[in-house]
Amino acid sequence: MIKNIAENLKTHPAVFAVGHDYQIMVPVKASCIMFAEIGGERFYDSANGINRSETPVHRMIVPMKKLDNAGKYTLGYRKIINRKPYFPELEDEVLAEYDFKPVRGGRINIYHIADAHNEIVSPVRAGKHFGSELDLLVLNGDIPNHSGTVENFDTVYEIVSQITEGSIPCVFSRGNHDLRGLCAEAFAEYTPSAKGSSFYTIRIGKIWAILLDCGEDKPDTNEEYGGTVDCHRFRLSETEFLKKVIENADNEYEAEGVEYKLVISHVPFARKSVPPFDIEEEIFTEWCKLLSEKVKPHLMLSGHLHQCFVSYPGDEYDSFGQPCPLIVGSKPFRRENKEMGFIGCAISLENGVAEVKFNSDSGEIYGSKSIEL
Ligand SMILES: [Fe+2]
Incomplete structure (x- = not known):
């Protein structure tokens, strides 16, 4: 049954996990x-x-x-x-x-969507893969096409609303396209954030997650930005944040009850890209080292590449010391009839194994993997 939306609300509320709180937005x-x-x-x-x-x-x-x-x-x-x-x-x-259904129980079903780029219908269709068995929705960047208008953020809330109807928790991270346009500077006003910050940790049930935000995907001096971004210093501040998280491990990833440690980042930052996207080798190498040596995460979830695959440390996508298996799980595409299609990623965590399926909005499975964590 489809639940009614109260008259003054544009959508059902979204219940975002941030730290040890929910932000109902x-x-x-x-x-x-x-x-x-x-x-x-x-x-x-x-x-x-x-x-x-x-x-x-x-x-x-x-x-x-x-x-x-x-x-x-x-x-x-x-x-x-x-x-x-x-x-x-x-x-x-x-x-x-x-x-409201909290993340509890033996099997945790997560659905991952990134790169919707303002599309709603096809990501929602794909995102209904688990039906009422869904436990956690992850929106991993570039959900609106840019932050040029406040209305663009409605895409985020529409997708969450249609998949969760206000009753399932979500995680939200920022993508590079989100840094563009007039409303980008106030992004944290319209989306979940930790007191204004787009990178933070989350503890939800047996899951601990760290959201890392790579910012833009080219150097700050790239002419596409016209001098409007300051991402290098932003990333350096994130390195300091990561070190503080490690200092506070007992209350973070080593806290009682944590079974799954996730890294959620729109950009798969362990991979060296071709110019002009070949940025921040030093910083990304340091993030990988800190994560590998200290945090020891089980899985990294990313989008950005408009592809769907699983890559292991040492594989071709690992240039800087990838700390754990990586799932890149989002692919918007156009069908022959010009309609937009979408492939997202369904992940089930149970007994130390992640069952991964890449499914399309029309129900086809494009690949599946079982990852020992
Ligand atoms: Fe992206």
Whole structure:
């Protein structure tokens, strides 16, 4: 049954994992204040004590444990009539109930989508591979084609909404095309982020994941950017972040209950590309070394290449010391009748094995692999 979407919401909410919290996010049609209620406690979208109304996308931050244990939440909003400084006028509350399925149990079914480049229909069809058995949706960069307009972010929320209907957790990472356009500088306003940062760690059930963001895919001086990017220093700050994560291993990847350690990065950064994409050899080599020697991840998930394959350390895609098996899992393509098609990646984790399938929006399986972790 397809669940109704409340009148002022553009889509169902998306429940993104960030750190040990969920960020429940949803784009709206008109100004409203908003909250998520879990077990009788309300979590407003607020900033320094002010309930926010003048934002196209709301964000309620809730403790992961609380929502996991409750297994449901209520999303509520009040539309603004006139937010005058005294006695502001608001419409009555509208409430929408959502069930929520935390990542628990022996088998974890993950669906991976990257490079949708504004397409919605075909990535959603492919992303429904697991049906109601889906446990976690990963959106791994370049979901909108660029950040030129706020409306472009609706692609992210449409895809999440149609696959999860507000009831399944998601992970979101930034891709290189996301750095382009007028809204790129405020990207963290419209998408999940760790206090504004696009790289962070996540703990969700037995999974620990580190999101690494390579930024743009060419040198900062490339004329395509016209001097609008500063990614080299951004990547250096990420190296420092990675070192801090390693210093804090006991609370990160070595914490009790962690069974699967994932690296999620739009760009498969262990691979040396052809010019002008052959950037940051030194930094990417250091990331690979820190990950291999300290974190020892089980799997890396990437997109960006518009291909679907599994590559192991030492294979042709490993130039800088790939720390673990790599899954590149997203391929948008055009059919002979000009319709867009999409191949994504279904991953099931169980008993130390990852079963991987590359499936298309029309249900064909383009390849499958079993990876010992
Ligand atoms: Fe990309």
